[in-house]
Amino acid sequence: MTDSIIKLTAAEIAAKIASGELTAVEVTEAHLARIEAVDEKVHAFLHVDREGALAQARAVDAKREAGEKLGPLAGVPLALKDIFTTEGIPTTVGSKILEGWIPPYDATLTKKLKAADVVILGKTNMDEFAMGSSTENSAYGPTGNPWDLTKIPGGSGGGSSAALASYQAPLAIGTDTGGSIRQPASVTGTVGVKPTYGGVSRFGMVAFSSSLDQGGPCARTVLDAALLHEAIAGHDPLDSTSIDAPVPPVVEAARNGSVAGMRVGVVKQFRGEHYQAGVMQRFEESVALLKELGAEVVELDCPSFDLALSAYYLIAPSECSSNLARFDGLRYGLRTGDDGTKSAEDVTAVTRADGFGPEVKRRIMLGTYALSSGYYDAYYGSAQKVRTLIAQDFEKAFEQVDVIVSPTTPTTAFPIGERVDDPIAMYYADLCTIPVNLAGNAAMSLPCGLAPEDNLPVGLQIVAPAMKDDRLYTVGAAVEAAFMEKWGHPLLEEAPSL
């Protein structure tokens, strides 16, 4: 019974609950049992809210019994990245510095999930403050990739991607500053979408880099991602950068996948020495598939993309150095060294030394330096100019094509521990995802097969212009259907059972 429930898609679960074939409590209990059974090995969750989840499930069942109309995701369990505030439930952002903090308020996204009757199972592991590509930077220990527990599940949203790939939840929420939704989706054989910047409210999402951060949906199918996308997107007066326009018709797009007549761009900068052969092989096959499905493929030159990584590692640390200044041990979270002899300033210093991990410290220092008077123009200023160039390259590209495709990340999941001491190697994981964040466009990663050399999932990235998120789903659904036909089953079926 449990097994048959946990492998259902979100759309199927919602339909079965609506028809009365399953209750929300049954569905929630099945997932809680799965978490109980496998999460000790996977470590996707930092906090499981068993009681809260069951209470929400009971409320959904009561609503149904009372004949009230249920939303399209009513009763579907979800794993929430531990970066969104949840009233009364711990929120750590994967950091020791917020250990013990119980937020007094819900993020807008949390509120929307609750309003949609989604059942929040708990909070998922992540790289501290979303800084990383492997979830190894979590202060609470790494997460294993369900395909191979010795491999990383991607990052920063490795908890969410691992929860999906290990059937602990059919839906999850991620956040994407430089690829933290898409790269984990890619290396776990799941689907992840970074909506257009401003498409999903950031209110209550702990900030890493405000101008890049974007929350988004994670799922095992394109349609499920679309259903979740629709539930969390939309204008929020509490977030000034949120776009005041109708949400693109993503669910309709996911139900009507097609690439016939579409112009699909392939960027020549997204290949080269950093790319694994098997990843490129699956990517080329995907491009061939798109052609077979009726798309016209156009080669694109976007020279500024070569500068994206450098620009990103100035902008994101600069903003983070300011965003993280508030963690001073005075008002909330961790406080160490307050033995009555130290000044407030010294207690802050000790608390931050204890509470922040090495990658976070590295980026705070990098950003503080980059913003310093005398260096601002050379670093932050130049990076902003590169950002403009990247946006212009995208703009020009989208005059010629409807979407752009690329590998999501240059390699498959790498072993835990392999890149922890080599930050630059770690940063390369985001080579293809970062330009999208810098331009504020929308992008999706979906599985396109296993790399022949290691039998690990490869992701295909689809990029659409800002506020054309629906195109991701139109193309994604078509590609997904074609692959399903080819494979005969979802890719995840090939993962070893835990």
Added chain:
Amino acid sequence: MTVTELVSYEAALAAYDPVMGLEVHVELGTKTKMFCGCSTELGAAPNSQTCPTCLGMPGSLPVVNATGVESAIKIGLALNCEIAEWCRFARKNYFYPDMPKNFQTSQYDEPIAYNGYLDVQLEDGEVFRVEIERAHMEEDTGKSTHIGGATGRIHGASHSLLDYNRAGIPLIEIVTKPIVGAGERAPEVAKAYVTELRELIRALGVSEARMEMGQMRCDVNLSLRPQGVSVFGTRSETKNVNSLRSVERAVRFEIQRHAAVLTAGDRIIQETRHFHEDDGTTTSGRVKEEAEDYRYFPEPDLVPVAPPREWVEELRAVLPELPRVRRNRLREEWGVSELDMQSILNAGAVDLIVATTQAGADAAGARKWWMGELARHANEEGVELGSLPITPAQVARVVELVASGDLNDKLARQVIEGVLAGEGDPDAVVEKRGLKVVSDEGALGAAVDEAIAGNAAIADKIRGGKVAAVGALVGAVMKATRGQADAARVKELILQKLGVEA
């Protein structure tokens, strides 16, 4: 650091030319804070007016208060500034416990208003133009109370209490360009500027600008350069000079102190200084040898502010009459001297007199009571004129009663006393205290007869032509009627009865 013996003000000015820069922070009177919906009401329990945003909780985001922007534009327009077509907020990064995010959301190189001026009028009527560099929007910090230290400052304190109710209250910072050419009148110019600015802010209705409540705070930058030299000297920055008189005193003191240091061949240290209300001196605060690096960058959580031109023009069209222009108009209407007008202004009586005339009184009458009896009361009780428990309408009624002859000045004073004592409207006080002028000719005639009879010698003198002696008889009648008679009528009656032509 020991303070060098001060140089006399005259000697200082003989050798040096002062250059000032004034930075004024005005707390806007918006109902809610600059970036969240918390109340700005003063006097609430500590930390009761806070939310995740103004406490800088993880995940919280700011949203700009549109009224705050509107107020900033109004101030900019009134200061003859250009209004930015597009500008951004910026983060000013520095650590301090009363700043919840450890950065202040402010504006840096893109202020909402820039390049203006304010004409201020000195006591003798001379107009001095103060150039405005910029006016920008920012948020206030919380408030630290240091416990256990001797001076209330953090040095020596055992701990500090933090109240974040003030954190996020909208501020407009108005910065002048270097004020040169004021010479010996520099202290007066500084005071006149802050006074004029305060009046302007009030006239715009964007803040009550009460300095004693911290709603308006002034930092005084001052430097001296030897007469004839064009390069500016090193400046000191005297923080939080929070009354008009203190502004004047701080400038004066710093001129004398700088002159003393320079005359002794020493150099001025660039530092912040504290002003002491009690003796009018300043003492060294924080040494600012190198400019602090605030690592400003555009606030990524807010979108740019781009006020549409039509809106700016609409705001410009409804700007109130500038205080200085209005004052000059009223001065002419009321027919008073510059000096009298200055004391009316200093007493905070301009609007009260205007309101009293609007309630029907003549200007002279209104001015007489507000600047006389009522100013004396306010002074004695140490309160502002406007906070006395009497309304312009009530004062107007008193003026009216005097004009109609129902009250004389002495009785009117008693009526005002009664109103201030909470006995009701002027008419009610007259009624209760029985203060009507005795105008019953019969009763008055009897009193006059009595006075003549009782002072035969004086009466004779008057009959003999010494009309001036009539005052003694008038006094006797007034005494007999307990002041409730109309003295002019009494005089008339006496002279009539004694057969003397007035």
